Amino acid sequence: MKREWRKTAGVAAGLLSLLAVTACGGQNQNAAGAAANGNNQGAEATATATSTAVPTDTATSTNAGGETLTVYLNDFDAVIGEMFEKKSGIKLNIVSGNGAEIMSRIEAEKGNPQWDVVWIDAMPSIYGLDAKDQLLTGWTPENVAGLKDNYESLIPEDGSYYPTGAHASGIIVYNKTTVKGTDIPASWEDLKKAAYKGKLGMADPAIAAPAYPFVASFFEDKGMDGGKEYFNHLMEQGLRVYPKNPQVVQALTSGEIDIAALQESNAYSMLSAGEPVELVWPEEGAPASVRVAAIQKNTDKADAAKQFVSFLLEPEVQQELIDSGDESYFEPSAEGATPKADRAKGAKLNFTDAAYASEHEAEIKQWFADQAVQ
Structure with a gap:
């Protein structure tokens, strides 16, 4: 029987080529894609930092004196x-793109890396870079003691990357004008109900950075066979998979779908925009997407790179990102920084083991890609 899983925006063919390049994380807001889809959520250049959307031909530091760091960053x-720069006097050359682009670029440059620091919502992929001996190890930021216990526990023994916070890679969002009463889903298992046939959507785990930790959480919890069974059930009910979370938002807004597993910043943005939606944080928790920073092993700007990573761990910096940043709905890793006031109190995040998610990343993404062409 022909599978009903609907892969939107013509991305199915591109998935296999992405997977052939690298087993990588994705991201929910691509600058160029957002502009093309009327979404203005991509990162833009500031007066003191060069911002380059990937892929481009070069991404090199522009300061011969070593005062400019090249940072590969989600959008x-x-x-x-x-x-x-205001704090340190060091400029950043920011190269931004979705997670698949960033990780593909790092893979393509592995013989001649052009980056100094990577800061991305893709802990499993960064764990994979460490396994390939591409990250600077054996150093500890002086302010690491200021991290919350559950984030300090995420730091690998070799100190190859450090968590700056986490957000829900997916919470349940539903259209309250069409989904009411007992039809309102309360748990992830509820999404399997026949009443939701053809009404459910999510982002693509091979493209959107938060979408991979979202699906990986189910595979770790249920096992590989159980994870496949769960998503197979959703696919057989016509699950719609979109390239990134902003496209999921558009589908909810247009009425193409009524229910979604949606990254939390996008979900809260819908609320603040007055869209007729409600959010559900399942009692069992939401899969977490952890944002981590890591330094390229052979950078000649290690001291400046360490300053930058330490800067990201400061509670004042994390608070400023919460108060005025592009991706402001997240749980900060530093003690002393507090999430946005309208973020659900006691929101539970479930952290997937980085080693497990990295080990199975290519397999899980390939499995999803295979379902798209059946």
């Missing part, structure tokens, strides 16, 4: 360049 919080 969020380009404001960090101005913040860091």
Whole structure:
């Protein structure tokens, strides 16, 4: 029987080529894609930081004296360049793109890396870079003791990357004008109900950075066979998979779908925009997407790179990102920084083991890609 899973925006063919390049994380807000789809959520250049949307031909530091760091960044919080230069005098050359683009670029440059720091919502992919001996290890930021216990526990023994916070890679969002009463889903298992046939959507785990940790959480919890069974059930009911979370938002807004597993910043943006939606944080928790920073092993600007990573761990910096950043709905990793007031109190995040998610990343993404062509 022909599978009913609907892969939107013609991305199915591109998935296999992405997977062939690298097993990588994705991201929910691509600057160029957002503009093409009327979405203005991509990061832009600041007065003190060069912002380059990937892929481009070059991404090199522009300061011969070593005062410019090249930072590979998801399409969020380009404001960090101005913040860091004001504090340190060091400029950032920000190269931004979705997670698949960033990780593909790092893979393509592995013989001649052009980046100094990567800061991205893709802890499993960064764990994979560490396994390939591409990250600077054996150093500890002086302010690491200021991290919350559950984030300090995420730091690998070799100190190859550090968590700056986490957000829900997916919470349940539903159209309250069409989904009411007992039809309102309360848990992830509820999404399997026949009443939601053809009404459910999510972002693509091979493209959107938060979408991979979202699906990986189910595979870790249920096992590989159980994870496939769960998503197979949704696919057989016509699950719609969109390239990134902003396209999921558009589908909810247009009425193409009524229910979604949606990254939390996008979900809260819908609320603030007055869209007729409600959010559900399942009692069992929401899969977390952890944002981590890591330094390229052979950078000649290690001291400046360490300053930048330490800067990202400061509670004042995380608070400023929460108060005025592009991706402001997240749980900060530093003690002393507090989430937005309208973020659900006691929101539970479930952290997937980075080693497990990295080990199975290519397999899980390939499985999803295979379902799209059946």
